[in-house]
Amino acid sequence: MVMVMPALVSDEAASYPLDLENLKMDLDWDDVSCSICLNFPHNGVLLHCSSYEKGCRPFICDTDQNHSNCLERFKNAYRIPAAIKDTSTDGVTIICFQGVSASTGNQPTCPLCRGAVTGWLIIDKARVSLNMKERCCEEKHCAYTGNFFELQKHAKVRHPYSCPSKIDPARKLDWENFQQSSEIIDVLSTIHAEAPHAVVLGDYVIEYGDSEAGDEYIGVRRNRGRWWSSLLSCRLIPRFGCLRTRRRSSHGDDRSRHGSIADVSYIGEAFSSLDVREYRFAETDDGVVQTGVSTAPSLVIPGHYRWEFSCRFIFNFDIFITDTGHVRYTSCNTIDDQRNAQKLVESFAANLLINKAKIGAFLFLDRKGMEFWTSLASLMGVFAFCQSILHALLPPELRFAATTVLQRAFLCFSSYCYYDITETDGMSTNELYHSVQLYLSRSASVAATHLSLSRGLNSSAFTFGLSSHDRLVDTFRGATATWEHVVTQRQAQTFSWRPLPEEKRSFTLRIKKKDKPLFVPAYLDHIMDTATELRRRSQDRLLYTNSRGSAGGMESRGFPWESVPFKHPSTFETLAMDPERKQLIMADLRDFAEGKAFYEKTGRAWKRGYLLYGPPGTGKSSMIAAMANFLGYDVYDLELTEVSTNSELRKLLMKTTSKSIIVIEDIDCSINLTNRGPKKSPTPLIDPPSTEDPNVAVAPAAAPKTITLSGLLNFTDGLWSCCGSERIFVFTTNHVEKLDSALLRSGRMDMHILMGYCSFPALKILMKNYLGLEDGELDEKSDLWAGLAAAIDEAEITPADVSEILIKNRRREKPAAAAELLEVLKARVEKRRKEGGKISSGEGVEVEEEEKRALDSPKESGQDTESDGGKEAVAAAAAL
Ligand SMILES: Nc1ncnc2c1ncn2[C@@H]1O[C@H](COP(=O)(O)OP(=O)(O)OP(=O)(O)O)[C@@H](O)[C@H]1O
Structure with a gap:
């Protein structure tokens, strides 16, 4: 067995002996592929890595730049300056890297096992075999295949200038992303292994639950004994560039064993191997004192500036502030990071010294703030707990009673009082609700953010309304009123004669108890008045009439007036009249409209009468329209011939609204103006149908006309005339001389206006x-x-x-x-x-007047003439 000890530059690598005999024996060259380009490794070399003994065989191509060029790329990636031939024996040459040290953090790693690589082996037999394997040309779009030598020739001839071995930036980015994601997954799995209940939020890990175990995990004290609170532990996922750098600097052999263990060791070592500076907080001293520790100065900082969590800044270092009175920072790799960390801690200490206040820029909560919020949270927790217990134990009735009692108690002790104004009051609509809605719409359009819009019937303007649970603050005589629009779902649809809306709507008025006398009822009156005015302004004006052909229709739908939109275009500008007189009339009308205080002060009913007289066609009707347009009032055109009795006349008066003009045109033609007493019973002009004929329905006798001058006088100036306010009476006539002087006196007809011939x-x-x-x-x-x-x-x-x-x-x-x-x-x-x-037109007047009288009151003309005959008939019947 031949054992070769490569001359490696790093100490760790020196312990990787090579068994060259085994090397020759244990490989099947057909199965070998390049660890980088995954092709047959032409001119291949075997990287010598730390896991060689365990069977790791990372072959890579050693071709030139016209081919895959994998060895060159590997060396470039790790910036390996040089490599030397170390040993050569029996067809195996060992090449070692020069100038590579683990301390630089740029140790080449094996593409298969991630273990440290110290050099490579050239195995002649492997080369011969692998070079004969066919592979594709590396050039894009070229389909040529051949062995190593054929490909070399082909590249020289066909692609002399190509350089396919250059790294494609897009693919490089993809690869880096892939690496990052796998690192994230590694870190997350490590976190979950270490702290199963932790939640990873962005760059931070939040741990819930009791930490009585007292694990001083990564140097941060956990919040003891407060089960409801969560503690921001620390930022665990650093920027990945940094992570990769750190990884490279770590020991390869640890990582080669288990991927996730590598990350655990990273988290652990961040606080063990890195430079840790320490600053100390003292409990009692109010200043910041730098205590003389040789390499790590201590700062004495008041106790209330302690924080119970750590924060990692945007830099590559962490600062921890613990309740043991220590500020610690851990610097990473560079000198810049160390300087930044030191600066931050020093400025932090300086800020404390100067301001003795929170340093918002550091996103810290001070201890007092923390205590407040944790106390609040505990209170809410207790409250929620009690509520759920009450809910489970108490029957709904008891709960309701308890809620009522609590509400009352709350109202007793509260400095505010509340008024609910609901949309419906029993079965009828609540006018105050709509008035409040209209009143608030003035300011709602400016103040509120979410509005409802509506446009009423006969209205040309839009009104704004508050949406559900919107609030609005109003001021009245210097005091503040808060309005809230409350909309709730109607629970069960109870039986009702008319369909109820699905929602219950109301306004809640909140005022201070001390302001109550100020608001009630003056504020509500103010709201009603303003709403009426707004409604009047936003709505088209109306022309009312009581003329419906029969007195029987009087009570139809309980309202004796019928209305149409009033659109008469006459104005004082278009009215042909002497300008001075016109100005006089306009001034009088203006004084009246603005004279509320005056009329109250003088004890007069707020009304005014105008008599317009003159020949036909001189503009009396036009004048009335101009008046209505000038003041913006509605017009009630009272047809006296349609009114049967004085009481009916009163009812009509009662049903008129304020800010209106009540007109009786051609009053001399409508009523016998000399008779103040009740009229005699009229005799029908036509004989009533015989009652003997059962097939003929008997028409009811016409109601006797009992309207009198005194009734009319009371109408204009009696007690009933002031049942409303701000009303104008206008009578027109062509024959002022025919009118009773009582009708013309001041108080009834305050201003007599002659509408004469054209000047x-x-x-x-x-x-x-x-x-x-x-x-x-x-x-x-x-x-x-x-x-x-x-x-x-x-x-x-x-x-x-x-x-x-x-x-x-x-x-x-x-x-x-x-x-x-x-x-x-x-x-x-x-x-x-x-x-x-x-005056020729005067003659016309006479004729016209006669005709008018005959048309308007045929009965009256008949009544007088036939009344005697009627009397005789009654007397004869009585004698019989
Ligand atoms: N002073 C005036 N200024 C402008 N137009 C006028 C004036 N007088 C009459 N007219 C015109 O004559 C028409 C009739 O006028 P208007 O009905 O107002 O008269 P009147 O005095 O009310 O008549 P009558 O007494 O018969 O009711 C109107 O359409 C109007 O255009």
């Missing part, structure tokens, strides 16, 4: 409206303009008539249309003069 300023407005004629557009000194100014007053023409002429001529040129108007005015003046100054 020259009014004419200008109409020409602007219909012809688009702006001021100064026509030469004011022109004959046309002067003629219009002179004729308009004498013509006594209504704005309605002027409008009609202008509409007819609106497509013509403006001067031509104005000239046409002048012609009409002149003709009218001429006619008036001929007729001796009699």
Whole structure:
């Protein structure tokens, strides 16, 4: 047996003797493949590794750069500077690496067993045999196959410049990734072997459970006796570049035995073999004192700066701070790392000295903070435990009672009081809930992050609402109110006549107990008022009427008014009227709308009456529309002929809302305004059908009309007139002289407005409206303009008539249309003069009024004339 001792440079390698005889005998050359390219190893060599004795035979190719070139690549990977021929005997040559030492951390390792490689053997017999094996050309896309010599020739001729043995970067990266993943798996399996209950979170291992065993695992004290807490042990998975470096520096023979053992030894040795500096914390001293230890200075740091966990920084070293008063850092390989570690610990100590505060940058929790959170956690744990016990032991009724008692106790001791405003109040809807919703929508649109949006019927605006469990803080008279929108699922669907929504919604108002007198009821009133105003502004205005053809419909659905959206376009701007008078009326309306305090102070009902009188077509209806548009009020057009009794009139009044205009047009045509007492029973105009005929249904007799002037007077200025607020009464008439003076007195009709014939300023407005004629557009000194100014007053023409002429001529040129108007005015003046100054339109008024009276109240006209006859008939029947 020939034993050869290779002249190895490292001490460890010196112990690998070679049994050359056995080497020659125990190989079947057909089964040999290159450990790197996995092909037949042409011109092959056998790496001499530490596991040679155990049968490891790592053959690799020793070809040139035109082929796989595996030996060269192996040497390059480990930066082996040189190799020398050491021994040569009987067809076996031993080559040894030069200048390789285990201490440099760059020891070549066997591709099969990962053991240290000290050199290689050239076995002549193996070479001859292996060189004759056929393999493919290494060049991409080349299909040539041949033995070693054929391939050499082929490469020289066909691929003289190719270099297939260069490393493909993508494949290199793949290989590195593969190595990394296997390292991760190794580390994880080691962690689980060492600490089966640990959880690996990112780069850290968190251990749960009791650590009474007191294993000072990797130098970090565990949290004793606190079963609920978890302890951040340490960062175990370092960066893999570092891991690989460390691996290379470790002993190969350990690793060759077992892969995972290698990682365990890594974790262990990180704290044993590396440089450990130590800083000491003293319990009592408040300063940081550097105690003179020769190589490792000690810092005395107050006790409350102790931390119970360790942290690995982004650098390649670890710092541990233990409750025994020690700060330790372990540096890795480089001098830079050591310097960084030292700097960090020193700046940490300096910070403590200066600030005596937490150093946030180091992501540490101080002991006090830890204690607080652990106490809190323990309290919560106890609470959860008690809750589960109570749940198991107590019946639901008892639990409910206990909860109620607890809630009451809580409310007793709380400095807040709470108000729940539910969406429904029993069977009816809670108006306050909707008002609060609308009120909060003002600020919700700004403050809240999650909103619900809605748009109501007859509304042109969107309203915002709080979503479930959203909160909003409001201030009222300097105090704070917190609103929360609570939405819960309705539990069991109880029997109900109407379907209930699936969710129960409510608002909870939280205010301080001391603010209670401030909030209740003033705050709620404020909410209601604001919501009403918002609702009014966001909704289209409405035109109501009570005219439905019969008094029987009065109580239909409990609401006597029917409404349509109010869309009249008339405004004070388009109203043809003297500008000064217009301004006067507008100022009066504005004062009224803003006069809440004034009316309260003076003890007057917040209402105002306007009487609009003048010939037909002078703009009385237009004036009402302009008023409504100016104030933004709803309009109630009261048809008096549809109202049977004074009480009905009262009910109608009661059902009007505030901020509204109640209009009675042509009041002189609607009622006998001289009779203050009840009217006589009316006699039907047509005979009632004979009751003898059973087939004919007997129509019920029309309800007697008992509405009186006094009823109307009470309507406008009685006790009932102030059942609402901010209401305007407007009466219109063509014959003011026919009205009872009681109706006209101040307090009922506060302002009498004459809507007269078209004046020259009014004419200008109409020409602007219909012809688009702006001021100064026509030469004011022109004959046309002067003629219009002179004729308009004498013509006594209504704005309605002027409008009609202008509409007819609106497509013509403006001067031509104005000239046409002048012609009409002149003709009218001429006619008036001929007729001796009699107002022709006045005659028209009379005729028109008669017609109106006949149409509007046929019964009334009939009543008076036939009342005597009726009386006679009744008397005759009584005599019989
Ligand atoms: N002062 C005015 N300004 C603008 N347009 C007017 C004016 N007066 C009348 N008009 C026009 O004439 C038409 C009739 O007017 P309006 O109905 O307001 O008159 P009125 O006085 O209410 O008539 P009546 O007494 O017959 O009800 C309206 O369509 C309007 O366009």
